[in-house]
Amino acid sequence: MAVPEWTLADFIHRGYWWHNRGILLLNICLLLPLLSAAVNGLDSSMLNGLQILPGWQNYFHWPQGETLGLINSAQGIGALVGIPFSPFLSDAFGRRATLFVGSIIMLAGVATQSAAQNVAMFIGARVILGVGLAFSLNAAPLLISELSYPTQRGKASSLFNTLWYIGSIVSAWICLGAYDRAGASPWSWRVPALVQALAPMLQACLVWFIPESPRFLVSKGLESQAARILARYHANNGDDRDPLVQFEMAQIRHALKLEKEINKGTSYWTLFATPGNRRRMVTIIGIAMFSQWSGNGLVSYYINIVLDGVGITSTRTKEAINGGLQVFNLISALSGAMLVDKIGRRKVFIISNIGMLVDFSMWTLTTALFNTSGNSAAAKATVPLIFIYYFFYDFAYTPMLVAYTLEILPYNIRARGYAVMNFTVYLTIAFNQFVNPWALNAIGWKYYLVYCGWLILELVFVFVYIIETRGRTLEETAVLFDGDKAPQDLADRGGEAATLTMSRPQIAGPSRPEKDASDEYLELQEGSGVRNYSRTQSQTDSQSEESAIAITVAV
Incomplete structure (x- = not known):
């Protein structure tokens, strides 16, 4: 294939992004859907801090075993209920509407949880929170990926899951502050529970002031609105005839055309219909399970039991360790997110899994020494080992769970x-949280040996199934999975984005050689640039206002 004359690099903003008013406003707007990740971290981690508080334990009569497992898994059960329905709402009414619905449901859950009078009411509130989170977590990543500036989309996707720890940090330190102020009073846990309402309230109130997904608008025939959004937030001059706006509109129109063609004969079974798709789904389901079954669930939801097991019983010490761990987790996850493009996805996963296996084995040893011989030095060594373990876990599984999943899926099966992936995560959370307290009570530190064996299996899986996708376009990634036996539609299309034609933009800057044809069109191809095709002026003038933005598909 000839070297393209025009590429996306010809159209994007040069210089610091904050010097571009449109991109600056866009990134401010994206903070609102990014809050969904923080809300997830806050709601998921809140129980970790509450279980340390004497006020919560006394009020609910020190729940243990299956009851504790049900309390911790209730949010995951709610999410499992909501996930199957959330994509339908998102596609029918828009990403913003789905985010709004999720926020309202979460506010109802927060109100019920804060007013809980017994364990059953508390569990019901957690289920409601899970349903709301399912809608919020479906809409927010889609809105971020479909609104982000083209050169910032990858980092924004990686940051989404990383910001889970913002909520986790807030949860840990609010619980510590509540304990310092209220001691063993019921308000020591009701106040942190009420704080969970802040982010959903902001989202519910402000979501209508941020732009809707251009892809959703085009799918509903509102192409002028989509072009105006792209012009305002992607083009510095706000001109919907800007070359970048035309470039993006052409890709959106054609991607939706392909979606309509492909969805005529696709279903969830399509995910497993070909060898390439089956390998994708094995990889995705695998890393989704590993994100919860790598031993991290022991600390994420049962830090109180884990620290008791090594002789740390002071409430304030536990809360301080929990709070410090969340800050450390955020720094570790950000480090991984910033390095995935430098050292590659496969290396990130391998480093993470080797580090977790070695460290968790040492963690198991120190816990066993303390429990069998009362070795105080072993107990002291456990705390830094927990921090080191989480560095390796966060290095890959926090930033890459969402990013890698979206990266290896071709367009026609990406949403499903x-x-x-989300369903698998919540299913493993619900199962894992129900089993962990029972197993810890039954066999104590020996339960850690189960995770050591599982981490060995994870490492083997990563070596076999994780492939390197750094520096490759989506269509090149598809070739890596499907090879020469790819379905004919993928072979014909050459990847996610197919060929569109649109009027050639006039680009300021260094001049390019004159062309023979007076009016030329650009064939756009995601990740690989453009090629020239000619078209007469009369054909261009005859098109509608909508088609002037992104010219009709070449047949």
Whole structure:
């Protein structure tokens, strides 16, 4: 294939992004859907801090075993209920509407949880929170990926899951502050529970002031609105005839055309219909399970039991360790997110899994020494080992769970595959949280040996199934999975984005050689640039206002 004359690099903003008013406003707007990740971290981690508080334990009569497992898994059960329905709402009414609905449901859950009078009411509130989170977590990543500036989309996707720890940090330190102020009073846990309402309230009030997804608008025939959004937030001059706006509109129109063609004969079974798709789904389901079954669930939801097991019983010491761990987790996850493009996805996963296996083995040893011989030095060594373990876990699984899943899925199965990933995560959370307290009570430190064996299996899986996708376009990634036996539609299309034609933009800057044809069109191809095709002026003038933005598909 000849070297393209025009590429996306010819159209993007040069210089610091904050010097571009449109991109600056866009990134401010994206903070609102990014809050969904923080809300997830806050709601998921709140129980970790509450279980340390004497006020919560006394009020609910020190729940243990299956009851504690049900309390911790209730949010995951709610999410499992909501996930199958959330994509339908998102596609029918828009990403903003789905985010709004999720926020309202979460506010109802927060109100019920804060007013809980017994364990059953508390569990019901957690289920409601899970349903709301399912809608919020479906809409927010889609809105971020479909609104982000083209050169910032990858980092924004990686940051989404990383910001889970913002909520986790807030949860840990609010619980510590509540304990310092209220001691063993019921308000020591009701106040942190009420804080969970802040982010959903902001989202519910402000979501209508941020732009809707251009892809959703085009799918509903509102192409002028989509072009105006792209012009305002992607083009510095706000001109919907800007070359970048035309470039993006052409890709959106054609991607939606392909979606309509492909969806005529696709279903969830398509995810497993070909060898390439089956390998994708095995990889996605695998890393989704590993994100919860790598031993991290022991600390994420049962830090109180884990620290008791090594002789740390002071409430304030536990809260301080929990709070410090969340800050450390955020720094570790950000480090991984910033390095995935430098050292590659496969290396990130391998480093993470080797580090977790070595460290968790040492953690198991120190816990066993303390429990069998009362070795105080072993107990002291456990705390830094927990921090080191989380560095390796966060290095890959926090930033890459969402980013890698979306990266390896071709367009026609991306939405369904992402839903399966989320469903798997919550299913493993619900199962894992129900089993962990029972197993810890039954066999104590020996339960850690189960995770050591599982981490060995994870490492083997990563070596076999994780492939390197750094520096490759989506269509090149598809070739890596499907090879020469790819379905004919993928072979014909050459990847996610197919060929569109639109009027050639006039680009300021260094001049390019004159062309023979007076009016030329650009064939756009995601990740690989453009090629020239000619078209007469009369054909261009005859098109509608909508088609002037992104010219009709070449047949």
